[in-house]
Amino acid sequence: MARDYYGTLGVSKDASDQEIKRAYRKLARELHPDVNPSEDAQQKFGEVTTAYEVLSDPQKRKVVDLGGDPMDGGAGAGGGRGGGDPFSGFGGLGDIMDAFFGGAGGGGRGRGPRSRVQPGSDALIRLQLTLEECATGIDKEIAVDTAVLCDECRGAGMGENGSVATCDTCGGQGEVQSVQRSFLGQVVTARPCPACQGLGEKITDPCRKCSGDGRVRARRNVSTKIPAGVGDGMRIRLSGQGEVGPGGGPAGDLYVEIDEEPNEVFERQGNDLHCRLRIPMTSAALGASVPLETLIDGEVDVEIEPGTQPETELVFTGKGMPRLRSSGRVDGRGDLHVHVDVVVPSKVDEEQADLIRQLAKLRGEEAPELAGSGAHRGGLFSKLRAKK
Secondary structure, eight states, X not given: OOOOHHHHHTOOTTOOHHHHHHHHHHHHHHHOTXXXXXXXXXXXXXXXXXXXXXXXXXXXXXXXXXXXBGGGTOBOTTOSTTSSOTTGGGTOHHHHHHHHHOOTTOSOOOOOOOOSOOOOOOEEEEEEEXXXXXXHOEEEEXXXXXXXXXXXXXXXXXXXXXOEEEXXXXXXXXXXXXXXXXXXEEEEEEEEOTTTTTSSEEESSBOTTTTTSSEEEEEEEEEEEEOTTOOTTOEXXXXXXXXXXXXXXXXXXXXXXXXXXXXXXOEEETTEEXXXXXXXXXXXXXXXXXXXXXXXXXXXXXXXXXXXXXXXXXXXXXXXXXXXXXXXXEEEXXXXXXXXXXXXXXXXXXXXXXXXXXXXXXXXXXXOOBOOOSGGGTSSSOOBOOOO
16 A cells, blocks of 8 residues: 555645645654654654655656555556556656667656755764773763754755755756767766756755755764673664764764773783782792782682692682673673782892791702603603692
8 A cells, every 4th residue: 555645744635846845844843863852753754754755756756646656666557566567667668778778758767866865874983991991881971073953954954045946957857867879879878966966956045054964063972871891892882873864864873882991900801800919929838818909899808828839820700791792781790810920039138048048948948859751741841849
């Protein structure tokens, strides 16, 4: 069933082009996403925009008046699937031949003017976050520079006394054609009209603020909720917060890309966190309890067992980064890995040296020995065996 484009704009079937234009401008001001953010209004804005695109195109409007729908292939009176001219949607076989080889008609048929109202582009902004902010999540106010709806003309592109006139160069077709001769005959090519940029119409009194584009560039603040667990390179999509389209068309989306700053203590590997804990050799030998400030859980105690060896790795299960699923929901957390570095003093005074010698004598370690033999143990220069 064909859609009621006239009813969508609230005009009669014999409405003039100016009446259709005024009706669209009035509805666009009420339903534009920047004015009315509700989902119902966005849907209606899309329907109104489609209706205006159809009824402002003479060829498409003709299809509507014949009982068809140009957005569904143009099937109407005599043009359905059951029969009739198979080339009726293109104006007949003769027009197709003319488009390639010319003919008595004197020219090809192009695609007609394009709508001045176009959807906007997506926008991308990078947001720097600390590792702490990535771990806990945060609400951010982001300053973005994008095209926004012109507040003077509300996207219509017209001044106070503005109106729309048919382009003199292309006669409202939105394109100009050129004919070249070849061995096949006349070849007709079409390109967008340079005078009206393919619109088929001109605004007699353009809006002074936007120069008829229906949008201006401006800086604005956008609120966004950054979920816990985001990481470097991830993108958050904010629907309808991108560039407003030409003619006040619906805005694209805004993508916020996370730029995670390095942390002085922790290194992130996926959902796990790694850090290095430097302890003196005395603490490694005797044991100790070392406080460690984490990103989420506050201060935790790292228990160093007596006899802890260099490169010992202590794992705290569930103390790492939140696991962020594709749905935006957090599902558990990674682990915290603490790598122990045993620091051996590079310089000792005479008293310290005497104490160390006494310890070595008590442990029978005055002369170090090479540990292991054979290829399977790493050969001669393997690790020194620590005597107990």
